[in-house]
Structures are given as structure tokens and as C-alpha cells.
Amino acid sequence: MIENNLQKPLTLEDLGKFTEEVLLPAVGTMIDQKLDEKLEKLESKLEEKLESKLEEKLESKLEEKLSPIWQELRSIRQDIKRLEEKMDRINKALNEDILVMNNEIENLKKRVVQLENQVRVLPSK
Template sequence: MLENNLQKPLTLEDLGKFTEDVLLPAIEEMIDQKLEAKLEAKLEAKLEEKLESKLEKKLSPIWQELRSIRQDLKRLEEKVDRIAKASSEDIIAVNTEVEKLKRRVTLVEKHVQNHAHVLQTN
């Protein structure tokens, strides 16, 4: 029977049936795959763009706050450094003043003792 079909000339009906049964479904499948791939790529790009936009909107205030915190921290560190430096300088200055005062007290004590001695002898 197959040999009979191979010997038989092709008709327009045979070509039409082959086109409908084989060619059109294959072409349709290829087109569907191509369209699906392009659509997926476009959707993926759109979703990524939307996601980036939303993330940027959400993260922008957080980044600004972080920059502000960093600036505040830097100012605080500078202030602590100034206080620490000032404290060291203040301690040195106070120690110097204390030493000067001790010397003056010693001189005054000697002066008082001299006057007391003079008063006692008179």
C-alpha cells in the first residue's frame, strides 16, 4: 500500500493536507517559541526596570540618612578629639598653675615665718 502511495502523483489536496497537518503546526510552533522568547525578554527588562526604580525610591532616603549619620559621626569624633586634646592641654595648664601656686605659697610661708620670727624677737 505504501508503494502504491509512493507511485501515486501528488495532488493539490495532498499538498494542502500536508501543509495543514505538518508544515503549519511546525511553523506555528516556531513562531510561538520566537514570540515567547521575545516577550519574556521584554517582560524581564520591564520588571527589572520597575524593580530598580522602586528600590531606588525606597533606598534613596535610607542612603541620605546614612550619609547624614556618617557626617554626624565624623563631627562627633572631631569633637571628642578636640575635647581629649583640650583635656590634656587643660591638665598640663592646671598642673603648671598648681606648681606656680605652690611656689608662691612656699614664698609666702617663708615670708610669714620671717615676719613671725622678727615679731617674736622684738
């Protein structure tokens, strides 16, 4: 039977049938594979571009939101530094006042001792 088919001339119907059953599915598969490869590459490039743009936007927005916070933080730090300096000056002044008072107390104690000694020397009646 195969020998009979080999001697039989090809018809348009045979070629059409072969094309539909063999060639078109094979070509379709090859096209699908090529399209899948290209789509994967395009998808990968698109994802990279989207991620890059998203990162840029996020960084920009984050910087925009954080900038005033950083400025306020710097201002607060400066205020704290000024307060610390003021407290240091006050503390120094207090220490100086205490030292002066201690000196005055010592002088007064010496004066009291002198006066007590003078009182003892006075003749009693």
C-alpha cells in the first residue's frame, strides 16, 4: 500500500493536508517559542525600567519628606547645645558664688573667734 502511495502523484489536497497537519503546527510552535523568548526579554527589561523609575520616585519622595525632618532635628540639636552651654555657665556662676560665700563664712568665723577672744579679755564686773 505504501508503494502505491509513493507512485501516486501529489495533489493540492495532499499538500494542503500535509501543510495543515505537519507544517503549520511546527511553524506555529517555532513562532510561539520565538515570541516567548522575545516576550521574556521585553518583560525583564520592562521590569528593570519600572523598578528603576520606582526607586527614583521613592528616593525623591523620601528625600522630600525627610528634608524638613532633618532640618528640624538639626535645629533641636542646636537648641540643646545652647541650653547645655547656658547650664554650664549657670553652674560655673553658682560654683563661684558658693566659693565666695564659703570664703565669707570663713572670714566671719574668724571674726567671731576674734570677738570671742576680745570678750574674754574684757574685765568681768
